[in-house]
Amino acid sequence: MAKKGHRPSKAAPSRPRFYGRHAVLAALANPERMVRKLWVTREAMAGLDVPSTLPVTFADAADLARLVPGDAPHQGMVAEVDALEDIWLGDLIAQGEGDRRPLVVLDQVTDPHNVGAILRSAAAFDALGIVTQDRHAPPESGTVARSAAGTLEVVPWVRVVNLARALDEIAEAGFWRIGLSGHADKTLGETLGGERIALVLGAEGEGMRQNTEAHCDQLAKLPISDKVESLNVSNAAAIALYAVATRG
Structure with missing residues (x-):
């Protein structure tokens, strides 16, 4: 039987490489995440408890630098992982029934640094999750995971084919949609x-x-001064989530 609700998109399988202590340790701690390989320096491995079935390759920092983009700060750890399973929008909405945790919906926010930072703010202010359109959002990647500082593993991320239809479903669930x-x-x-x-x-x-x-049911602005034209979307999301968390 077909499951009710907005169907998650089906992206092509890929194996991103995560780097940095927060991202890698969070991936290892997430029971929903399949970690396939780990490259690590002996210094970074000290005190690290990893499953005996996980292939581990010891390498020096220079070798690890060749596994990640540019000058990415790997902190002695690189992991190859499977992307997380798709999440249904209806299932995510149901998880928040009875509480006032907000949803964050991103319309064509494609910069992985911004999406990672928004995931981090979503975790900080206990958001229910984030929703993006599949074709106009970054895939899971080392850059997203690094910017999210481990929160990619704990904040549900729903990818949908049609954002307008997803917003309709969100409204039907009783959310007030503020753009x-x-x-x-x-x-x-x-x-x-x-x-x-x-x-x-x-x-x-x-x-x-x-x-x-x-x-959207309502458009709203942040009360910023005229000294700046606008805020970075990740900064705006953090301020908006704070406002929702502290409302009366």
Whole structure:
């Protein structure tokens, strides 16, 4: 029987390489994550408890640097992993039934550093999860995992084919969909009530697409001064999540 709810996208299988202590240790600690290989320096391995079935290769720092992009800070650890299993939007919504944890919806935010930073803020403020469109969001990668500082393993990330339809499903579940936009008339604080909140953010520069705005219940802006035109999307997400967490 087909499962009800918005179907997750089916991305092609890939094996990203995670690097850095936070990302690698969090992957090893996640029972839902399959870690296939581990490259590590002997210094970094000291005190590390890894499954006996995991292939471990000792290498020096220079060798590890060849396994990661550019000058990425590997901190003596690189792991090859399987991407996590897809999550259903309906299942994620059901996990938050009865509480007021917010959802974060990203409209074509493609920079992996930004998505990683948003995952970290989502974990810090106990968000229910994040939702992105599959074709206009980065895949799981070492850059995302490093920027997320381990929180890629604990914050549910739903990828959907059609963001507008996903926003409809989110509304049907009782969420008040607030789109952050610099041209909104009201501030975020003025729009927050007691409802379950879904924060919708667009890419830096372009912002949300018109169709995405049309699927929001309310547009709101952050009360920033005119000294800056806008905030980086990850900074805006952190401030918005704080506002939701501290509302009356």
